[in-house]
Amino acid sequence: MLKSSFITSFFMLLSQILLAQNPTFTINEAALIAGQLTVDASGYNYTPPTLGLFPSITIAGTGSTLTPGTIPISSFTAATLKGSTVGTPVALSSTATPLQTDLLALLGAGGGLFSMRYSIASLSPIAWTAGSYTNALKFGISGVALGADITPKNATLTVTVPAFISVVTDPGDLEFLINDLKYLRNTDISLTKTTNYRFTVPLKINLKSNTATFTFTNGYTNVPAPTTNFNLVTAKTTTPVNTQINLSTTAQAFLPTLAVPTGNTSNVTAQYTISTANILAGFINKGTYSGTLNMELSDATSAYPAATNNKTVNMRVVVSDLSELSISTSSINMQLSTAANYKNGIFLDVSNHLTVSKTTPYSITVMATDANLKLGTTSTIPVNILSIGPAAGQSNVNTISALTTSPQQLVNGSAPTIDRNIGIRYAINASQTQALLNKPAGIYSTTITYTLTGL
Known part of the structure; x- marks a missing residue:
């Protein structure tokens, strides 16, 4: 019973050592951010020669790339490791390359266990695609060294790239x-x-x-x-x-x-x-x-x-909240030049006179800046003789029957719009022409202001 337990423990230990000798790189996001990766593998053993000088330990890969794919084995380096002493790294290749011989001197005549340090100095030159990749490594002894040996003679370098x-x-x-x-x-x-x-x-x-x-x-x-x-x-x-x-x-x-x-x-x-x-x-x-x-x-x-x-x-x-109100012309000329004009009144339609843009509902008001139309400083006509409203064919515009110095709503409650054109009619109705009688001839003027306001 005791013997069976010993054998089981022995094989478990052997399995762990064999696994430890196989370097495995995991190229995850943390490794890619770091840009380099080092893996230590333990469980290597060197048996010194019974005759001859200290030989060299060699390492070689199989082919030039990991399988499958095109990851070059030359991207990896290997170095001996004993305690805190690290040998000089050598690039892996398919040719047997000597590792640092200082390790053998360190191990001395008695030989013994040592580790290997495998590294990738720069991950950035390679496109690391999700999957698992391997390469068979071979160790050997070079030089005149009767009885010298290294175990294991074979190890597997594995690269695992998680998908992310x-x-x-x-x-x-x-x-x-x-x-x-x-x-x-x-x-x-x-x-x-x-x-x-x-x-x-x-x-x-x-x-x-x-x-x-x-x-x-x-x-x-x-x-x-x-x-x-x-x-x-x-x-x-x-x-x-x-x-x-x-x-x-x-x-x-x-x-x-x-x-x-x-x-x-x-x-x-x-x-x-x-x-x-x-x-x-x-x-x-x-x-x-x-x-x-x-x-x-x-x-x-x-x-x-x-x-x-x-x-x-x-x-x-x-x-x-965007708004704009423009006027097509800033000068409106209304002429009373015939008796019929005084009898019937006059009007002037201005197509597309106002252009309004507003990203909210809005109103437009109109007012005069003065209570009178003036001829210089000597004669005046009440501004309320003027009527302002929609030109022929224009809808959704109120009629202001008598212009005053107070704002009156010409357009009210309209939905947001961009570049809406509004035709305007300026008129002096027949009922208002009597205010023009006995006035000196000339040009009477005032300023009319349109104001765009959000509701």
């Missing part, structure tokens, strides 16, 4: 700032974001919106929230180039398959755009439109589904 995809530099939120009327007229708005990824599998990125429509906040009081679809926003990668997509709740290919690059990091530049037409269609109201996108990073080969990484990206479209 990670975001190295976060591009942050996507925020469109519509703070100029040019975006609602003739200029698309775009955001360009560059993200750095680290990955060990061919990279594929699918993109979708998590909801069909944006959430609307910070709008104008008592204005119903608009329903704006995510499909008004387009997205594409420009480096590398891919086809543009309209965002939707269905995942779409955002990035073409990106092979594992040397050094395992790659920049992807993406462009998100809202065209002027789509801004007008869905983002004309002042306020904040917000939502989230899901960016699914996955293995393009589907061999490593566990590598899938989902990232949530916040998107906002912020529309400022």
Whole structure:
């Protein structure tokens, strides 16, 4: 019974020693960030010669690369290790290369156990693709050394690369700032974001919106929230180039398959755009439109589904309170030159006289700066003889029957608009022409002010 237990323990110990002699590198994200990796393997034994000088211990790999793949064994170095003494590293190759002989002197005539230190000085020159790779190492003795030996004579160098995809530099939120009327007229708005990824599998990125429509906040009081679809926003990668997509709740290919690059990091530049037409269609109201996108990073080969990484990206479209009111002409000339003019009154229609842009509901008021039309300083006509209203064919404009020095609403409660043209009629009705009788001939003038105000 005791003998059986001893044998079992012996084989367990032997198994552990054999495993320890096989160096295993794990090239995970931490190793890639560090840029180098060292592995110590123990359990090597040197038997000194019974006759001859101290020989050399040699090491050789099998072929020039690890199997499978193209990882060169010359990327690895090996050095002897005894206590705190480390030999001079030598690059692995298929040719038997002598290791430092100082170790043999250190071991002395009695020989003994020692370790090996294997290193990769720089991970960046290699594209480390998920998988397991091996190379058979062979140890030997060179020189005149009768009876010298080293065990084991064979070891397996293994490289394990876990499958993973990670975001190295976060591009942050996507925020469109519509703070100029040019975006609602003739200029698309775009955001360009560059993200750095680290990955060990061919990279594929699918993109979708998590909801069909944006959430609307910070709008104008008592204005119903608009329903704006995510499909008004387009997205594409420009480096590398891919086809543009309209965002939707269905995942779409955002990035073409990106092979594992040397050094395992790659920049992807993406462009998100809202065209002027789509801004007008869905983002004309002042306020904040917000939502989230899901960016699914996955293995393009589907061999490593566990590598899938989902990232949530916040998107906002912020529309400022923008307004503009312009007048096509600053001079209005009305002539009373015939008896019929005094009898019937006169009017002048000015097409597209006012042009208004506003991202909130608005009103337009009109007023005179003075109570009278003046001819120099000697003669006046009351300004309230003037009537201002819609030109022929113009709708949604009030008629101001008597102009005063107080603001009166010409347009009231209109929805947000861009470059709405309004035709205006200036009139002196027949009932008001009596105020012109017995007045000196000449040009009577005043200043009329139009004011655009948000409701």
